[in-house]
Amino acid sequence: MEIVVCVKQVPDTETRIKIDPAGKGIVREGIEYVVNPYDEFAIEEALVLKEKHGGKVTVITAGPDRAVDALRTALAMGADEAIHIQASQEDAVDSIGAAEVMARALKEIPFDIILCGKQAVDDDNAAFAPALAEFLGLPHVTVVTGLEVDPEAGEAQVVREIEGAQEHITTSLPAVIAAQKGLNEPRYPALRGIMQAKRKKIPVSTLADLGLEGETLPARTEVLSMMPPPPREGGEKYEGEPEETVARLIKALQAEKLV
Amino acid sequence: MSDKILVIAEQRDGQLKKPALEALAAAKVLGGTVVALVMGQGIGDLAETLVAHGADEVRVADSADLALYSGEGYATVAASVVKEVGPKVVLASATAMGKDLMPRLAAKLGAGLISDCTSLEVEDGRLVATRPVFAGKAFAKVTTSSEPAVVTVRPKAYTPLEPAEGRDGEVSDVDVGDLVIRAMVREVVKTAGERPDVAEADIVVSGGRGMKGPENFKLLEELADALGGAAVGASRAAVDAGWMPHSAQVGQTGKVVTPALYVACGISGAIQHLAGMSRAKCIVAINKDPDAPIFEVADYGIVGDLFKVVPLLTEEIKKLKG
């Protein structure tokens, strides 16, 4: 099986976000970047599929120079090949634009299944997978917590999480699958894998190579401004015997008409 | 520029979802004619409710192929209605269905997508949407020059309009035609019992590592029942320990919740957890550590042992409600 995983590099979830002085983006200095947490599930699932059915796992990202570290992490986990599409990203990128670029890149390589994360935890769009599928003319399933592939039949059984229920879906392959937590437990890279990943050559292509103009991922949306969330302050803190603290809490909740 | 807003109104099992009515309320903010599209099978009688809640026109796409949701089927039908109606904005709620459908529709239309917005405005004749980014650690104001603009609004960001009985609206059928659906839902299996999903509930009671074990979540169930059918959520620590299903996880890599009341029990308040719940209207924290970061966002906090505080709180609320 030819398995492709789209990965995005994002700020570590520990990051305290600060708005830049221009008020249009975030302060990038000092940020640590990681593989998008949901993409770790996608990478793991790809490795499991390869272990089960044979084949090759290729990871691909569209992003700035630093994004190559995300590819190396995936290689260290066990992916076979990596491709870097070099493009700068504005803050809160447009996932449809990223999908458009990816669709062009994927026309050049073979695949039986494409895995992504459910959502990138920087832009929080959760939009890339359905858009990519549309651009490639493929079916898609998002928020996936279960996947069984039958390469012979060219089919997959997929479990998708919705509000208070699961959809059990049969899809033809190739398809675009977006991974949700619960699909698997991502492995940690082994030392050997890390060493091998360091040495691996990662081919780079530019947007121009894909027939696109400019050096930034295309976007149909524009960020006008960014601001910190409205501040939230701690209110009252009751200490003492439970009988007393509970009584005070109930009184406060009653005043707010919450009980 | 067109003055029409197309709202894709979600139904499941022949019932309109509350977020569909919220999306209608959001559309009203933008002004102009609101056209609602509802897709499914045997759903003609939903049109009246949509009109009562603000739709000026309703398109009903009724077909066996649309009985269960599919990204391909729904996007194809929605795109054909977009072409016929010519709206300036296509809007839906950012539910599991809206999040899955709207990006595909945007790609099909070659349109810009602004997802999971918490408010919409019209400034100088153009749409300006506010949306959380970095899991709510920042907010962005976003616009698009694309027409139509494809937009999803976060559930509960808007309140449905009071239904106006006897309101007039033109209802017409959509010619569905042949659909190619390769990712087909075979079955929908309920996972939550009677309890609502954390993302949908008005009250959420959550437990963390401080709960000590899965058996103790019974205490939170009882509190949730006393509060009137609240949802029960969990921190990642509680989910990773296997005490609660991952669908209950609140936070940056779980669900973002905006209930009227969020009760955090034995949760320290890590940055990733706060990202998921700090937009709740009222936050209550119960933690034995007075320095736990959760108290920095809690409107009301009790410093104490949750195993004493929670049962007592449940008792008192029960008494109150008689």
Ligand SMILES: Cc1cc2nc3c(=O)[nH]c(=O)nc-3n(C[C@H](O)[C@H](O)[C@H](O)COP(=O)(O)OP(=O)(O)OC[C@H]3O[C@@H](n4cnc5c(N)ncnc54)[C@H](O)[C@@H]3O)c2cc1C
């Ligand atoms: C990539 C990534 C993504 C993440 N995403 C999420 C996410 O989506 N959601 C999330 O929640 N976390 C997430 N985390 C994990 C997060 O960093 C914390 O580890 C986690 O939230 C801690 O859970 P907790 O508060 O239950 O546990 P702890 O931090 O261990 O806190 C337990 C609390 O219980 C209190 N306690 C103990 N016993 C009692 C008692 N008897 N009575 C009262 N209080 C008591 C303690 O004082 C303590 O404050 C993520 C981490 C990473 C790295």
Ligand SMILES: Nc1ncnc2c1ncn2[C@@H]1O[C@H](COP(=O)(O)O)[C@@H](O)[C@H]1O
């Ligand atoms: N620039 C990108 N390069 C590669 N994959 C991406 C990119 N942007 C998004 N993705 C994939 O799409 C998923 C959802 O992202 P988003 O729609 O931006 O929330 C991510 O988890 C990645 O798997």
